[in-house]
Amino acid sequence: MKVVVLGGGIAGLCMGIYMHQHAIEVCVNERQIFSAVGGHAFLMHHDGIAVLNELATESNFSLPGKAVHTFMLKDSTGLIVNEKALEDWQCFKRTDLLACLNRFLPAYSLKNNRVFSHFITEEDQVIAAVFLNGEVEYGDVFIGADGANSMVRQQLFGEVKFEPGKVKEVVGIVQHAELAGSLQGKFTKFQQKDQGLSFGLIPTSGTEMVWFMQYDPLLADIPEGIHPRSVQYHELLRELCFKLLKDFPIEVQEVLGSNDFKTSYIWNTRDFDLLPSFHHQNVVLIGDAAHVALPFTSAGTTNAMLDAKTLSYCLLHYPNLNTAFSAYYQLRAESINEHVNLGRSLRDSFLSSTSLSVIPLISSVLK
Known part of the structure; x- marks a missing residue:
């Protein structure tokens, strides 16, 4: 065969x-x-x-x-809402x-x-x-x-x-040794209380983290028809993330500030x-x-x-x-x-x- x-x-x-x-x-x-x-x-x-x-x-x-042993859910002000130990989870x-x-x-x-x-x-x-x-x-x-x-x-x-997923997700990777070091083994997610908006962080090494922003595109979005590899698209993606996450904690702002939006993209879930x-x-x-x-x-x-x-x-x-x-x-x-x-x-x-x-x-x- x-x-x-x-x-x-x-x-x-x-x-x-x-x-x-x-x-x-x-x-x-x-x-x-x-x-x-x-x-x-x-x-x-x-x-x-x-x-x-x-x-x-x-x-x-x-x-x-990379082993992930804790999930921590926070609201958009940084207040811990829920914390749970994870068994046998890893980030790849x-x-x-x-x-x-x-x-x-x-x-x-x-x-x-x-x-x-x-x-x-x-x-x-x-x-x-x-x-x-x-x-x-x-x-x-x-x-x-x-x-x-x-x-x-x-x-x-x-x-x-x-079926349209109704939620979009921006994904990126950043180098930030200080923040990655403090979050080792933790999956941290910030969730807005009153609308569909969240930001997540997971360290992939001692200096690197993957991050994502899940959002309801009715809140804000990039206009259709712009090529995802164009300079305009990258600039609009950066503006979108900073606009939606402007009231999120300082660590979120640090990640966005360290991110190269040329390597980030929007995932249209479905x-x-x-x-x-x-x-x-x-x-x-x-x-x-x-x-x-x-x-x-x-x-x-x-x-x-x-x-x-x-x-x-x-x-x-x-x-x-x-x-x-x-x-x-x-x-x-x-x-x-x-x-x-x-x-x-x-x-x-x-x-x-x-x-x-x-x-x-x-x-x-x-x-």
Whole structure:
């Protein structure tokens, strides 16, 4: 059996590593040559960390990640509203994790500069994937791991109906040794009491922090149509953050003052309802290609990794592809649906501005 993975992000790489560890021929195809760009950082809880440890069993490379042992929720004046101990949570820089996972696969299993175009079928079975550069990869099983805007999903099921997330998120990374040192092991979030606006900080090293601003775009926003790589966009993004967060505590102002807005971006959150299936014939979806949830649960990356683990198990233990893919869906669908609904519920609580009783992002997935 040869497995062809379309997409070399975290989900696709995890899938490739599992296949390689079980001596199954695999080819992971990525649209770009790996570089330290794209995304900043994310939280991961026990289930995802357990998958990473499994993937690292045959490697001498150390895993990235920074332990996060405390969640601290403050109001926009800096007053502590809630403080909770966290068990087995870590913060990962996306680039560090991708670099680590790339090392777990032999170079011959990774193919770059391959933007998926279409499938070649024969007797209602896919026999090859064709890429925009003209290259073709033949295989027996094809796995779509090409993200939220998945072309594989579109060819299997058509266009999905994305639901607007109603909340936008600005993400950045700053170097600030003093503040990072004082916040080691802590995820600190400042929440406005009377409107949908918050600011979060998580140290990724002794000197570096990832930060984010979640906001209701009805409060203020950048006009549409401005190119996100333009000087004007970066200037407007800086003005937006300082405007919305002008009454937040001094540490928030220090982070914004230290931030290079050329490396920051706005994430337009969105999701879609659970698909009726994750596969068609010998093609199956994992990660954001299969499901997209809002960011409030901090479970997106972990879910993608669990997809890879579960699908790998099913491929190895079920007698044929149809039963393996059906079992994979049954094992994952309920949890995915819960996270979609949970994300929407937490978003609505965030926007309702009635209280600070809900811990945004992570409260409902804490064990």
